Amino acid sequence: MLKKVLKQIKDADYISKTNIATKLNKSVGLIEDAFSQLIRMGYLQVNDNKNNCNSNCNGCPFANSCANQLASKAIRITEKGERLLAK
Amino acid sequence: MATIALVGNPNSGKTTIFNALTGANQHVGNWPGVTVEKKEGKLNFNKKTFNIVDLPGTYSLGAFSEDEIVARDYILKDRPDVVINVVDATNIERNLYLTTQLLEMGAKVVIALNMFDEAKEKKITFDLDSLSKKLGVPVIPTVASKRKGLDQLIKNSVALIDQEVNFAPHLSYGENIDQEINKLKGLLSDKNLDYPSQWIAIKLLEGDQYIYDLVANHKGLNTSDEFISALQQLKTRAKDYELDIVNKRYEFISNITELSVTTPEVMVVTKSDKIDKVFTNKWLGMPIFALIMLLVFQLTFTVGEELLGGVMARVIEALGETIENYLITIKSPAWLIAFISEGIISGVGAVVEFVPLIVVLYMLMGLLEDSGYMARAAYVMDSLMRALGLQGKTFISMIVGFGCNVPGIMATRTLENKKDRLIATLINPFMSCGARLPIYLVFIAAFFPKHGGLVLFFLYLLGILVALLMGKIFSETLFKGESSYFIMELPPYRRPTVRNVLRNMWDNVSGFLKRAGTTIFAVVTILWILAVLPFGVEPYSANSILGQIGLWLAPIFKPAGFDSWQAAVGLFAGIAAKEGVIATLGMVCAGVEEGTALVTAIQSAFTPLTAVSFMIMTLLYTPCAAVIGTVRKETNSYKWALFTALYTFAIGWLGAVLVFQIGSLLGFS
Ligand SMILES: Nc1nc2c(ncn2[C@@H]2O[C@H](COP(=O)(O)OP(=O)(O)OP(=O)(O)O)[C@@H](O)[C@H]2O)c(=O)[nH]1
Ligand SMILES: [Mg+2]
Numbered sequence: 001m002l003k004k005v006l007k008q009i010k011d012a013d014y015i016s017k018t019n020i021a022t023k024l025n026k027s028v029g030l031i032e033d034a035f036s037q038l039i040r041m042g043y044l045q046v047n048d049n050k051n052n053c054n055s056n057c058n059g060c061p062f063a064n065s066c067a068n069q070l071a072s073k074a075i076r077i078t079e080k081g082e083r084l085l086a087k
Numbered sequence: 088m089a090t091i092a093l094v095g096n097p098n099s100g101k102t103t104i105f106n107a108l109t110g111a112n113q114h115v116g117n118w119p120g121v122t123v124e125k126k127e128g129k130l131n132f133n134k135k136t137f138n139i140v141d142l143p144g145t146y147s148l149g150a151f152s153e154d155e156i157v158a159r160d161y162i163l164k165d166r167p168d169v170v171i172n173v174v175d176a177t178n179i180e181r182n183l184y185l186t187t188q189l190l191e192m193g194a195k196v197v198i199a200l201n202m203f204d205e206a207k208e209k210k211i212t213f214d215l216d217s218l219s220k221k222l223g224v225p226v227i228p229t230v231a232s233k234r235k236g237l238d239q240l241i242k243n244s245v246a247l248i249d250q251e252v253n254f255a256p257h258l259s260y261g262e263n264i265d266q267e268i269n270k271l272k273g274l275l276s277d278k279n280l281d282y283p284s285q286w287i288a289i290k291l292l293e294g295d296q297y298i299y300d301l302v303a304n305h306k307g308l309n310t311s312d313e314f315i316s317a318l319q320q321l322k323t324r325a326k327d328y329e330l331d332i333v334n335k336r337y338e339f340i341s342n343i344t345e346l347s348v349t350t351p352e353v354m355v356v357t358k359s360d361k362i363d364k365v366f367t368n369k370w371l372g373m374p375i376f377a378l379i380m381l382l383v384f385q386l387t388f389t390v391g392e393e394l395l396g397g398v399m400a401r402v403i404e405a406l407g408e409t410i411e412n413y414l415i416t417i418k419s420p421a422w423l424i425a426f427i428s429e430g431i432i433s434g435v436g437a438v439v440e441f442v443p444l445i446v447v448l449y450m451l452m453g454l455l456e457d458s459g460y461m462a463r464a465a466y467v468m469d470s471l472m473r474a475l476g477l478q479g480k481t482f483i484s485m486i487v488g489f490g491c492n493v494p495g496i497m498a499t500r501t502l503e504n505k506k507d508r509l510i511a512t513l514i515n516p517f518m519s520c521g522a523r524l525p526i527y528l529v530f531i532a533a534f535f536p537k538h539g540g541l542v543l544f545f546l547y548l549l550g551i552l553v554a555l556l557m558g559k560i561f562s563e564t565l566f567k568g569e570s571s572y573f574i575m576e577l578p579p580y581r582r583p584t585v586r587n588v589l590r591n592m593w594d595n596v597s598g599f600l601k602r603a604g605t606t607i608f609a610v611v612t613i614l615w616i617l618a619v620l621p622f623g624v625e626p627y628s629a630n631s632i633l634g635q636i637g638l639w640l641a642p643i644f645k646p647a648g649f650d651s652w653q654a655a656v657g658l659f660a661g662i663a664a665k666e667g668v669i670a671t672l673g674m675v676c677a678g679v680e681e682g683t684a685l686v687t688a689i690q691s692a693f694t695p696l697t698a699v700s701f702m703i704m705t706l707l708y709t710p711c712a713a714v715i716g717t718v719r720k721e722t723n724s725y726k727w728a729l730f731t732a733l734y735t736f737a738i739g740w741l742g743a744v745l746v747f748q749i750g751s752l753l754g755f756s
Contacts, residue, residue, distance in 0.1 A: 001337040014367065014466050017575040019360050027350075029181040030337075033146065035532055037333050040151065074480055074501075074573035084327060 001026070005034045006043060006081055013074055035075075043081035046074070089248050090138040090165070091188045094158060094189065095173030096182050097144030099352065100201040102126070105141040108241070111207065111463070125161075132241050148180070148188040150297035161196055163282045169244045170194045176206035176213070176228070179348055183340045186222065187258065193283050195226045197244045203228040203236070206701035214347040221343045237439035250467060259336045260289075264328060267321070269291055274314045290320065292328045304754065354442050359579040363463065368578070372467035379460070380547065382388060383451045385540030391444035400440045407432035422619075429676055431608070436665040437673030437685055438554065438603050441525045446596055448524070449663065452489075455703075457583035461465040461486065466575045477558045478507035485554060488518030489547075490595055491716045495520075496721055509727070510561045512718055516710035516735050517554040519547050521599055522665035525705045529669055534698045545624060546706050553707060553738065594634040610667045611674060614660055627675045647704060647743035648697035648751075658704065664711050700743040708739025 001024070009019045017035070021028045038044040077085070088394035093101045102698035109128025126141040140161070143150070145502075148159040162170060174182040179200075189196050200213065204440055219226040229236035237407040259265055271288035274308025280287060282298075290298040302308050309315065334715060365371055412449045455461050469479030480502060488495025492515050499511040528545060531539045551754070617633040624630040629638055629652055640659060644650050653675045671684075676688030693701060708734050709715075750756075 001341065004333045009574060010572065014578075015574050016360060016363065017576075020578055022360075027113050027177050027178060033181055034337070035182065041329050041333070043330065050179070074483075074575045076573045079642065 001030075002034055002038055002043075003084060005031065006038060006077065006085060009075065011087055019050060038066070038081070042078055043084060045076045045078050088140050089169075090137055090140060090167040091169045091171060091243075091244055092140040092142055092162065092167035093141050093171050094162070094185070095144060095174055095199075095201075096146055096178075099144065099173045099175040099182065100199075100229075100231040101141055101173045104171070104199060104201070104229070104237065104240075107231060107234050107237055109139050121355070125157075126555045130241070132245060135245075137245070147185055148192070149293075150295050155452070159188075159192070159739065162189070162192055163286070167701060168195065168248045170196050170752065171199050171200045171240065171244055173201050173231075176200045176202045177209055177211065179206075179213075180340055180344055181213075183222075183343065184336060187336045187339055190224070191223070191289060192286050195250075196245050197240065197247060198222065198224055198226040199236070199240050200226055200228045201231050204230045204233070210351040218343065219346040221347065240586050246603040247313055258335065258339050260292075262330050264292060264331055264335075266691060267328070267679060270319075271317065273319060274311070275302075275308075279307065282381055291318070293332050294329050295422045308460065323559050340510060359459075359577075362580060363577060364691060366460070366463045369470070372479075373471065375463045376467050377544075377548070379455065379464075379514070381540065381544045383455070384543040384547075386451055387444055387448040387543070389685070390541035391447040392536075396628055401444050403432065403436040403440055423606055425619070426612075426615055430611055431626070432617075433676075433685075434611035434670035434674040435603055435607055436613070437529070437669050438525050438607055439600070441528045442596065442599070444528060445524060445599055446523065446592060449521075449592040449595040450588060456591060457581075457587045459578050459580040462575065462577050466577060469575055472555065472558070473558050476562050477510065477555070478504065479575070481507065481558070482662050484511050484515060485518050485551070488515045488520060490520060491520050491522070491598065492516050492710055494716045496714065496717045499721070500581070506562070509565075509722065510558050511723060511736075513561060513727070513731060514554040514558045516714055516731065517557070517738075518706060519550045519551045519706055520665065521595060522602065522711070523705055525669045526661075527702055529672070529685060529689060530693070530702050531697045533686045533693070534695045542702075544565065546702060547705065549742075550706055552668040559740070602664065606664045606667050607670055610660060610663045610676040611670050614656075614667070614671055615674060632677070643740070644704075644743070646748065647700045647740065648747035649693060649701050651692055653692060654701060658708065661705060662709050662711060664713075665705070668705055694756050696747060696755045699750070700747040706739070707735060707742050709733075 004024055005020060008023060009015060012019075016030055017031045021031045024031070026034075035044065039046055093105055095101050097631055105128060106127060108130045125143065127137045128141075130137045130139050142158045142161060142255050143154040143353045145155045145158050148155055148162075152155055154260070156706050161167070170189055172186050175187065177470075186196065186198065200215075200218075210538045213228070215228065226246075227236055227240045229244055231237070260268065268285065268288040270282045271291060275284035275287055281301075287298055287302070291302070299318075302314075312334075366375055406430055410432070411424060414427060453463075455464075463474060468482040468485075471563050473479045479609060481499070483501070484495050484498035487498045495515045495518060498513050502508040502511055528539075530541050535542050549564045600648070614633060617636070618631045619626040628634055633656055634652055636659065637654075637656035640655035641650045641652050644655055644658075653672060656670040656675070657671040660671040672689065673685045676685055676692070689698075715728050715732050719725055722728070
């Protein structure tokens, strides 16, 4: 299943966990688990926009706004992940 | 006394079962050394007393969190006589992952298939016999909150206590891995370890650091050459073992649920996905994004102007008068009165006046953000930017830049690639930040009060377009190289919460106010001093130091149509902080003629065309000092900071000049 999820990510334009869940006929909860497993094992890398600004922002009056702005996530298949897909 | 432990995913109903079983006897205790709470209680059943233990909820039993280690150590070291695995029946696939791990441990498991009522309501059906047979453990449906099935559960659990059963699952991990497991198992047996050797073998193959450390420190093992070399070999070969093992667990679960659990055909395409088909459509996505933004700006003006417009202005005016009168009654020196009323009230007031509009704008933006739409917008832009050969994720830093360019540039840190990051940094200042809003708002009030939304929309749009264009140019000239590729995740849409929207709004507005009280206050103070010096000149006139600086700078802007010293000095102040533009204009205009509203002063100093060219200048020209400082810090280079300051100025000037010249040619004025 994990490899199938990885493949779905590879082929998708964007990631929608509900979409992947329906395609693979699994529950969304399970797909979420699969994502965290893949991330934990280093096949996927998340790049979320949260908390990249805590360090130098003290002087910035807009500091608050950057921490909560667009908590969007982007995900990348790592080299390890690509190798697995190629197998 | 026999012990029965409750294990399960968070929120599966463990504590409910625990309370139902133990009644009022429960007490809360701490584990030695760990902060995680476990509860213990007593159950009387069939004239015997049992010890019931409620463990922290976990999704798995790896070594990835304190809770997981606590739970698994308890099961493996304290060896409860029976483990009741509380499974949420409405989410059985996910819950069974933990179950497989319990089985791997060789624990005596009884499954409480809890929330059975909810599962029924959702029309999920179970073939309990087949489920039980395939898992090899008793499966008892329960509704813990109504105490249903608990007797059965306990009866089955107690029955297991004295039974000698081997619950190790008939779970194969594939030939390779099974072989490895057996090999390791052979080396591990009779070493008197705290854990079952089969389980240790699996954990070693999974790369469980905790277990690695355990065996590495075990005297019987770390002296065995055979074992050390086996571990060594494992490390080199065990590349994807972990994945394979996890995968097998999921497969095992699938095989079980496929035949014994049926879920109704739920919405083949969920609502979110349906909406996304439109919102992220190749052709429709961009126009929809534009339309939504236009709507946002239009609403900002309708609500901000018609409902709240002028409120703040009146408040400031009243406040100003009160303070001035008070200062006069206490016979303050004239310079202080002038400083407060003409400097601070006019200058800072000109900025603060626009708070209502900013509140509305950021509230609307917060709605878009919290509903999940902004992620779609970023995705739509992501596609466009990739088509231009830019890193799509750049747009996220650009959206952040709409609040303030400083965090916007910080947000480029998430771009790994140096080239992508530098480009994103260099183009971020073109994103119109919150501090530039008051400038537009004054000019809109003066010249385009009927089309405020549209003007704002086009300014923001122009900022984005210039950023994209410059990004494209940079990526083809300055830096060449590959971009790394991230795929965006689109979270499901949801109803925005009042709390989130208000917080988002407040974060921006409070930042705005804080700046008004600090940076802008300081800038205004300095400018005021420059505007009244040297002694003897008429304050706020062309003869003051400020006026002289303005006169000296003004010719630069002649081709753009606005060559008054006030405009020049305003732009100059804007490099300290963008609101400085409007604060300066507020101060120098209000000073000219007592009581002249800033808007009227601007109407006499600008024409509609020069107003447009001035707004474009303020949109594009040199970002404020804080941003330039951030560029320096983030690129670690004075060169890039200077470059940013200069090239943006050139672009801004060019844009303003083009608009003015072409506009004049076309007969606008
Ligand atoms: N409908 C229904 N609700 C239940 C059932 N069992 C428990 N609940 C409810 O589910 C919620 C979670 O129950 P808890 O007992 O707190 O779950 P838990 O497993 O202890 O959760 P953690 O301590 O977070 O791991 C509570 O609101 C219970 O009232 C059930 O069988 N049916
Ligand atoms: Mg609990």
